[in-house]
Structures are given as C-alpha cells and as structure tokens.
Amino acid sequence: MDLLEAWGLTGVITALVFDTTASNSGVHRGAAKLLEQQLDRKVFYLACRHHILEVLVGAVWENLFGKVKSPENPWFKHFKDVWTDLTTDNPTTLSIRQKWLNKKKKECKEILQEILRSEKPPRADYREMAELTLIVLGDTPPRGIHWSRPGAIHQARWMARNLYSMKMFMFAEQLEYDEETVVKLERLNLFLGLFYTPMWMSSTLAADAPANDLQFMKDMMKFKRTDPEIAQAVLQKLETTSGT
Template identity: 95%
Template sequence: MDYQQPRPGCSHHQGTVTLTFPRRVMECVDICSTADRLGLSDNQVTALVSATLKAGGADLDKFVISTSTTRRNRMLTRYHISQEYMAAFSEDPPKYAALHWDGKMLRDVLGSNPGTTSETLAVLVSGPPAYPEGKLLGVPVIDSSTGTAQAEASMDLLEAWGLTGVITALVFDTTASNSGVHRGAAKLLEQQLDRKVFYLACRHHILEVLVGAVWENLFGKVKSPENPWLKHFKDVWTDLTTDNPTTLSIRQKWLNKRRKSARKYYRKILRSEKPPRADYREMAELTLIVLGDTPPRGIHWSRPGAIHQARWMARNLYSMKMFMFAEQLEYDEETVVKLERLNLFLGLFYTPMWMSSTLAADAAANDLQFMKDMMKFKRTDPEIAQAVLQKLENHKWYLTQELCRSLSR
C-alpha cells in the first residue's frame, strides 16, 4: 500500500482498538520502567503519556497525571523493583564474593536535575555459583571521587544487601583514591569489614602504565590531552594504501620461538566460542598481522577513532598500524626503528600478557613470568626491558603472603 500523509490531528475513521487505562495511569509499572530504560525525564514521560491519552479521545481531567505524580510513581516503581531483585538475590547469595567498584562522571537522566553531570559509583559483587560474571548492587551518586566517599557508598550497599560477611576480595583500578596506603578506598573498606581480604588490582590499569613507560622511553612524554603522533596518523589514514603492510623481521632464535607460540595463542583466542570484545579483538588481529600471519576472519582495517590520552588502547592499536605503514607515512629511519622495537615488545610479550590478565588467580604467576621474560629481553632491548621492570617493581604490593599461599594450593 502506498504511504499517505496523515491528516492533522488523530483520525478515528479507520479501525480502532479499545484500551482501558487506570485513572492513576502513572502507577503502571511498565510505563515507569520503560521510561527509565529510555532515559526520559519526568516532563517527557508526562507529556508523552498525556498526548497518548488525548490522541485516544480521553478527557485528561479524569486522570491523575502531572510531573510530580510521575516523579513520585517512578521512584516508587524503582524501589519495588529493587526490593524484588534483592529478595531474589537473598535466596541464593554467593558463599564467597569479590567486591568491585568504579567511579565515573555521568549525565543525570533520572534524578532531580536532568542534564547535569554527577560523580557516580558502580558497585557490584561476583562469586560462584550464581554470579560468576557479577551482580550490580547499585550506582549511587557520591559527593566526590575520594577514597572515603567511595568506601562509604560501597559499604552502604553491602549492608543493604546483607553481604558484609561474604566479601573475601576487593577488585579496583590502581588510582590513588583506591590504592592509597592510608585513605584509599580499598584500605578503608578492609578496615570496615574488620578482616583481611585479597587485593585484586586491575591488571589492565597496571599494564597500561607499563606500555606508557615504554612509549615515553621511545618517543618522550606526551604533555597534551591528545597524542600528536596518533593525531597525525588519524589525519592521514584515509590517504594510506593498506594492501601491503610491513611485518616484523625477527632474527634471534628464542624470539622466533616466542613468535610461533604467540601466533598460536592469538589464533586460539580469535577462534574461541566467545571471542574478545571489539578493541581487544582488533589488537589480537593486528598483532597477528604484524607478526606475519593472517587472522582467522581475514584482514580488516578499522578506521582510527578516539586518540585522547584516556583511551590508552589507542596507543597500542595505532602504533602497530604506524609501523606497518611507516613507509607511506614517510617516517625517518630513527622513528621506524623505534616503532619496530615497540611492536616487537607488543607482539611477543605485552599483548599475550594483556589477553590473560583478566584471570586474577594467575596474576602472580603471570607477573613473575613477565619479569623473567623482560630480564631475558634485556639482551635484545635493554632500554625497553628496564623501563618495564622499573614499573613492575612499583606494582608488587599486592603480592601478600596470604595471596601467594592461597594460589599455591
């Protein structure tokens, strides 16, 4: 049927469906929960529901509907839904659990000041058998990102969910507000729990520090929000021909052996039933290419995206492409050598470590092996190896006797 422009207003001359709405329409759970999922403000929900009722020929004076009513019922709906989740959770709680938290500035879409940004804290727990991937406890707004504020908000949620007695580990990134010796959130939470717990610092954040030290050693410290090397590469990407990328030429026998095992490892990851997320998958595929292999799904080049310093994955992804297309980018010989050294480190040592770093139980063994590899790598590139070892030395504080003893069992 050809599309016809609808007449102004709402026509009832065609087939209609009769619906029944409660007088207190905003008490409908489906309306409130859907509005929350869509991130609609109270004014937007009220206007939309009112327009729907009016389009159906209803007299709005017969309904209890206003912005304040909408606000009140949405808050009540959230409360009831949360109580249902908490009741279901209490029936099968984890026997032992790890507490995770992380803060972020988010735009307020459900609160009293829509459009404004606030410091929020996502808090969740993970623990077998029912919650190996985590259970969100809440996302409270906090006054600041200090360790005290994060610890208090996390503890409030643990008490509300009745989980203070099952927390055996803390999972956090390595910012000072979390890992500080005296006022870090981890230290404060351990004091409030009144017992020793395992510190499982985010390995990705630690590894980001390592590769940052390598980059600084080769190219100098980046003082601007955006890395100028990456910015230039992004600007000229569309002018590059991607048919014939340069790959690493490795001569040393032990490094060639390492390359063979690394390529096998990447192919295994990329062929798994649950391949890594997009940026991790791209890193594994680029590493395979730079090592002279072809990824299982073929060679695909992703367009450069964010280059802000906070997007630390970009440094790894783009440095591999920069090396593979260095000739077209017209880098001088010194820059090409630096990129080759960086990619040798990334391809043979760093990326495998990155891909396996999510296994907290293997952290101590992986770190030890990584340190051994870097001590051996000193024969090939003493500057890069020493830069990595110095940073690793600063991140051994999590290796407590309790952790090592438990991992050895």
C-alpha cells in the same frame, strides 16, 4: 563503610576489586587501604588486570617518545588525518633474529589464532589488537586482513596506544618517519607483539594471573638482553604499581 555495616557485610568481605588509580590503590590514603583499616584485617586485592597492563604500555611509550601532556596524542592525530591516503596492501612486519624471540613469536601466533577462532571471539577493539599483532608478526588472522579506520585519539582510551602504534609501524615508510622514529616503533612493536598482546588477551583469567605475571616478569628479565630500556621501564612500573 556505613552501608556495609547496615547490610551486615563487614564480616564476609574477603577481597576488593578496583582499578589502579591512586585514589583506590594508594598505599597510605587509597580507598582499599582505608577499607582494610576500618575492617581491621587484611583482604585480598584483585586489582583490574587491564588497568595494570595499561600502565605498563604507557611507561614504554613514555620511555620511547616522551610524556604526552595534551588530552590527545599528536602522533595519533597525524596518523588519523592521513589514514585515507595510505596504501594498505603491503604492511611492514617485524624481522626477528634471536632464537628465543622467534620461539615467543610462534607461541604468540598460536595463542592468538586459537583465541580468534574460538566460538566467542573477543570484543571489537580487543579483536583488532589481536589481528594487528598477527599481521605485524607476519601472519594472517582467521578472517583475513581487514583494516579498521583509526578511532579515538584521546589518552583515556585504553587501546589507542596499541592500535595506533602497530599501524604506525606497519606504514612508517609511507608516513616518511625519520630513522630514529622507525627504530622506536619497531622496538615498541616487538614488545607489544611478543609480550604485551598475549598478556592482555589472557588477563581476564584470574586463576592464571599469578603464573602469567611470573612468566611475564621472567620474560622481561630476559628481554633486558635485547632491549634493556623497555624491559627496565616495564619492570620498574611493575614494582610501583599496586596490585601486581
């Protein structure tokens, strides 16, 4: 605050940009709240969209597979260890029967194909997530099907849950998972493929955030009919995540 005053900026601050860790977004002692108190006025919160979405997929994973207490996810470690033993020419894809979910599937495929065909395609890991989503939805990415070697397995990596979960589902038969695990992976991939990936890929468009957030919440309310546990986990986390 002293630095802001020295530079004469306190009167022109209208918004705060931050990730959603408690040290920044806490409702009582978070940095954003403390700055507001010292400025003696409300300012607009621009919480990092990717941090918010990361919290949501974390809640879904925990709901299905339980809390991972170690720095590295053991599910991902096992998959990474056996990756070179897998045959990748016949991945399992999602079978979707509900009419409204098939409509979402079509919309998602169109959005991702357009993004991947753009003059400035997304960076490597975002691109991989978009391509894996198309594959798990039964489509082929613009540059064809390519499989990247599994990367970091520590929980600090944003994309790990998404990338590993999709590959684990598509090769679940070779991995000899039990039926319960396969069903959980299918449920997770239905959420990732139809709702999460499109939301993630559009999250940098700040002007569209209010409309996108509202549509996402409406989708989750409707998704309760299909998977009430996942939908409720997402909605509860949205309610408690500052900045949403």
